[in-house]
Each structure stands twice: as structure tokens, then as C-alpha cells.
Amino acid sequence: MGGLGKTTLAQLVYNDERVKNHFDARIWVCVSDDFDVKRLTKAIIESMGGTANDLTELDPMQSRLREMLSRRKSFLIVLDDVWNEDQDKWDMVKSSLTCGNEGSAILVTTRIEKVASIMGTFPAHHLKGLSEDDCWALFKQRAFGDGSREVENTNLEAIGKEIVKKCGGVPLAAKALGSLMRFTHTQNEWLFVRESEIWDLPEDEENTILPALRLSYNHLPSHLRQCFAYCSIFPKDLRMEKEQLVHLWMANGFIPSKGKMELEDIGNEIFNELL
Structure with missing residues (x-):
């Protein structure tokens, strides 16, 4: 499932000093659901410092x-977040990657067992959820920061641990909820999150968002929700420029005025808060 830390684990491997020293080249490509062989080939070339703008056909x-x-x-090539289950497309990509010397490696992250079996030459490494203690430690770090707030609100700890149980060991859920609770200051607000009906929504094709993320979104102030939702106009995994995004928010009238502050400065505040 999403949020277990597949990409995070791959990044730790990719950036480990032993890995850096072992491989002559390291290439990271975010694949996502657009498994276009030409786009993927071009992305790998560009990740190695080359260019393919002068080429339009796949063979060259x-x-x-x-x-x-x-x-x-x-x-070492990391293909992150692969969804494609088409063996023929994968064989086309693989044909141009088999020229490496012995010891070269390709690491793939995916949510789908079939993708892992199509791509894999080694058994897949299945991630498990965090233990309850680790999940609580992650939540607590986000919710209480340096710990000074925890001392003042020891009565929140029991509620927090019950909230963490609902995260199901998913680190993304623990982080998102911990960040949300950092800005809630009363016991009633914590109880509201614990008792929310969102936890009980059935997961289907129309509702695949982790309840913890939906809760975090619903608790954003309306202008932050609007600015965040606007980001969905960008394609997945596109690198967004902060200045451009803030200007688009301004142009659409999403940024509320705040005294004598410039709208651009307020937009920067919104961006940093969402980040």
C-alpha cells in the first residue's frame, strides 16, 4: 500500500556512501503511472548527464x-513507483539496460505484486508496517516537537496512542496526523480526530486516500485547502516552481489579504505551511 516507505527506503540505499563508492553511475527515475518507453529512456539518458532532445525515435x-x-x-538505476504491468513494454526498456558490466543493478519500487514478478530477478522485498512503538515515536516527534509541549499536555498521550493505533503502522499516516495534532491544543480537538467517522469509510475505487491524509486535509483552513487542491492541475511528479505557483494562486484570487503584507509574501507563507 501507499505510505509504507518504499521510496524512502530506496533513497536511503541510493544515498548510502557504500553504494555511492561501489557504482560508477547512479540514476534515479520517477516512473509513476505514465510508463512511456521513450519518455523513460530519455529520462535515464538525461539523469546520466546526456541529452536526447535531438532524437525522436526510440531505436536511436x-x-x-x-x-x-x-x-x-x-x-545503479532506480525506477521508482512503477505501475505498468505490460511485459512487452518492460522488455523494450530492459533491452537497452542489459549492456552494463557485471555488478550493475536495477532497483524497482512498486505497489503491485505482478509488476515485481515481471521485473524481478531476485525475490521482492516486502515492506511491513511500523511497530506500534515506532509508529508512536514518529507521531510523537511530529506532534510534540522538542518535548516541551508534551509535558504540558500529558493527558493527550493516551488519546494520541489510540489515534496511532488507527494508522495501521503506516509511517506516512503517523507523520501526517502528528503534524496535524501539533497545531491542535485542546483535548476535545484530539478526541474529535480519534472519533472521526472518516476512519470507518470503506476503501473502494472512489475512496483510496488514507483516512489520516483525508483528516489532515479536512483540518486545513479553507484558503490552504484551496491552494493545495489547485496543485492537482500539475502532472504527477512534475517539479513545481514556488514563485510560479504563488503567482498562479494570486491570479486566481486564492490568497487572502492580511493587513499591509504583500500578497506574494502571504503566498510564500502558505507555500511553506503546506510544505
């Missing part, structure tokens, strides 16, 4: 990629 792109990889002693 793959030839360039094979040439670049063959110059490396060994490489």
Missing part, C-alpha cells in the same frame, strides 16, 4: 543509452 534513443551505459564500469 536506446542506442545512445546503451553507448552511455557501456562506458560505465557499473551502474
Whole structure:
């Protein structure tokens, strides 16, 4: 499921000093649900410092990629967040990656067992949820910060631990809820989150959002919700420019005025708060 930390674990491996020293080249590509072979091949070339803007057909792109990889002693390629279950498409990608020297590796993160079996030459590593203690530690770090607030609100700890049980060991849920509770100051607000009906919504095609994330979204002030929801106009995994986004919020009238502050400064505050 989402939020267990697949990408986070892959990043820890990718950035480990031993891994950096072992491979001659490291390439990270976010694949997502758009498994276009040409786009993926071009992204790998560009991640290695090359360019493919002058090429429009797949064959010359793959030839360039094979040439670049063959110059490396060994490489690590991470294909993050793969959804494609089409064996033929994967074989087309794989054909240009098999030129690496012995010791080269490809690491794939995916939610789908079938994808892992199509791509895998080793058994898949299945992530499990956090233990209740670890989940609480993560929630507590977000909710109480340096701990000074916890001393003043020891009566919230019991409620917090009950909220954490509802996270099901998912670190993303624990982090999101911990961040939410950091800005709630009364016992009633904590009880409201614990008792929310959102936890009981059935998961189906129309409702696949983790309840903890839906709760966090619902608790945002209305202008923050509007600014956050607006970001959905951007394609998944697109690198957004802060200044451009703030200007778009301003142009759409999403940023409320605040005394003599410039709208752009308020927009920066909103951006940082959402971040």
C-alpha cells in the first residue's frame, strides 16, 4: 500500500556512501503511472548527464543509452513507483539496460505484486508496517516537537496512542496526523480526530486516500485547502516552481489579504505551511 516507505527506503540505499563508492553511475527515475518507453529512456539518458532532445525515435534513443551505459564500469538505476504491468513494454526498456558490466543493478519500487514478478530477478522485498512503538515515536516527534509541549499536555498521550493505533503502522499516516495534532491544543480537538467517522469509510475505487491524509486535509483552513487542491492541475511528479505557483494562486484570487503584507509574501507563507 501507499505510505509504507518504499521510496524512502530506496533513497536511503541510493544515498548510502557504500553504494555511492561501489557504482560508477547512479540514476534515479520517477516512473509513476505514465510508463512511456521513450519518455523513460530519455529520462535515464538525461539523469546520466546526456541529452536526447535531438532524437525522436526510440531505436536511436536506446542506442545512445546503451553507448552511455557501456562506458560505465557499473551502474545503479532506480525506477521508482512503477505501475505498468505490460511485459512487452518492460522488455523494450530492459533491452537497452542489459549492456552494463557485471555488478550493475536495477532497483524497482512498486505497489503491485505482478509488476515485481515481471521485473524481478531476485525475490521482492516486502515492506511491513511500523511497530506500534515506532509508529508512536514518529507521531510523537511530529506532534510534540522538542518535548516541551508534551509535558504540558500529558493527558493527550493516551488519546494520541489510540489515534496511532488507527494508522495501521503506516509511517506516512503517523507523520501526517502528528503534524496535524501539533497545531491542535485542546483535548476535545484530539478526541474529535480519534472519533472521526472518516476512519470507518470503506476503501473502494472512489475512496483510496488514507483516512489520516483525508483528516489532515479536512483540518486545513479553507484558503490552504484551496491552494493545495489547485496543485492537482500539475502532472504527477512534475517539479513545481514556488514563485510560479504563488503567482498562479494570486491570479486566481486564492490568497487572502492580511493587513499591509504583500500578497506574494502571504503566498510564500502558505507555500511553506503546506510544505
